Amino acid sequence: MRNDFIRNLLDLKGVIVKKVRYKKNFVKVHIELPVREQTCPHCKAETTKIKDYRTQIIKDIPIRFKTTLLSYRKRRYQCKECGKTFYEKAYFLPKRARKTTRVTEFIVDRLKTKQSMKDIAMQANVSINTVARLLPPLAVSAKQLPEVLCIDEFKGNTGYYKYQVSLMDGKTRKPIDIIECRYKSHLFDYFNKFSIEQRKKVKYVVIDLWKAYKDLAKTYFPNAKVVADRFHFTRYATEAVDTVRKQVQEKLNRSERKYFKHSRKLLLSKYSKLKTEKQREELKYILINYSEDLRRVYREKEELLALLQEENKAKAIEKLNLWIKRNLESDIPSLRNCAKTYFNWVEEIRNAIKVTYSNGPMEGYNNKIKTLKRVAFGFRNFTNFKARILLMSM
Numbered sequence: 001m002r003n004d005f006i007r008n009l010l011d012l013k014g015v016i017v018k019k020v021r022y023k024k025n026f027v028k029v030h031i032e033l034p035v036r037e038q039t040c041p042h043c044k045a046e047t048t049k050i051k052d053y054r055t056q057i058i059k060d061i062p063i064r065f066k067t068t069l070l071s072y073r074k075r076r077y078q079c080k081e082c083g084k085t086f087y088e089k090a091y092f093l094p095k096r097a098r099k100t101t102r103v104t105e106f107i108v109d110r111l112k113t114k115q116s117m118k119d120i121a122m123q124a125n126v127s128i129n130t131v132a133r134l135l136p137p138l139a140v141s142a143k144q145l146p147e148v149l150c151i152d153e154f155k156g157n158t159g160y161y162k163y164q165v166s167l168m169d170g171k172t173r174k175p176i177d178i179i180e181c182r183y184k185s186h187l188f189d190y191f192n193k194f195s196i197e198q199r200k201k202v203k204y205v206v207i208d209l210w211k212a213y214k215d216l217a218k219t220y221f222p223n224a225k226v227v228a229d230r231f232h233f234t235r236y237a238t239e240a241v242d243t244v245r246k247q248v249q250e251k252l253n254r255s256e257r258k259y260f261k262h263s264r265k266l267l268l269s270k271y272s273k274l275k276t277e278k279q280r281e282e283l284k285y286i287l288i289n290y291s292e293d294l295r296r297v298y299r300e301k302e303e304l305l306a307l308l309q310e311e312n313k314a315k316a317i318e319k320l321n322l323w324i325k326r327n328l329e330s331d332i333p334s335l336r337n338c339a340k341t342y343f344n345w346v347e348e349i350r351n352a353i354k355v356t357y358s359n360g361p362m363e364g365y366n367n368k369i370k371t372l373k374r375v376a377f378g379f380r381n382f383t384n385f386k387a388r389i390l391l392m393s394m
């Protein structure tokens, strides 16, 4: 009865449970496979002749949080035709393994979640090394490039480099790969691995305003249009507002400064995102009472955000051109610098108006990475890091 119960828990079909020994720290289950007619691997003759047995201890997934050891009495058959001997095949056991296939599956399943390798090792009752050894083969690089390639960096601090680069399919929003470092030489090495036919398939490359990415796109993707990520380039306009805001704040006396600090969020958010009437009133008060420059830079920021929402793309591009032209002449330095940047990237920004692709979907993905880094206390080994990120996104 009890053995039946254990067999159900084990869920190893066709296995005979001979006895179960409950020890303090583990459960030992003695198992056998039934005698069956075997086909000799050497001459293909049929046989049921048993030569002898060998006992093998195998680690299985824990039963009710207790280590489970399978004591498997492995049978050796002898062929009646050629006389050669061979072991019966156990489907639940890979060749020469000391743990069942499903222990590996159990570990891989948990590697997909935000758990540390130490916790996973404890749950599976194996060493951290056993868990870590599974990772490198799972850090498989992409074989195919998508039509829309999103490139974004994140601060992974793994291996030797501070920033790692993630690649995502802009259409399916699935992560493709991770590159160890954002330097041009690394990026070029990476994309060198793809054939020109592969690279020609890429129609859009979405990037930050980062020169190395643009060079990369121009060099490796002859058919691609480069799209500036809207979340990234609009930040320049928001930062221009913040620069002026700080200048205003510095000139205030202490008590006023304290009140004024609240303005940061109000000024940097998009006006339509302000939720309450109180927020809108407060913003209005700040814009009217403090500085003409602040008012102007705020208005320009709002105009930029608004033109990106424009239904008529041609009109939006016309507005962008005017925006840049106007602000290149601005007497507010932060605004002028922003316009200069946009001027240098005008083609990529225009493309961002024409198509909706952005690196927005990568944000959720980057948050996952941050959590993983936190639970895992950082990664020194880039391959392990990459494997886990890719597993988590499956």
Ligand SMILES: [Zn+2]
Binding pocket: 040, 041, 042, 043, 044, 045, 079, 080, 081, 082, 083, 084
């Ligand atoms: Zn034989």
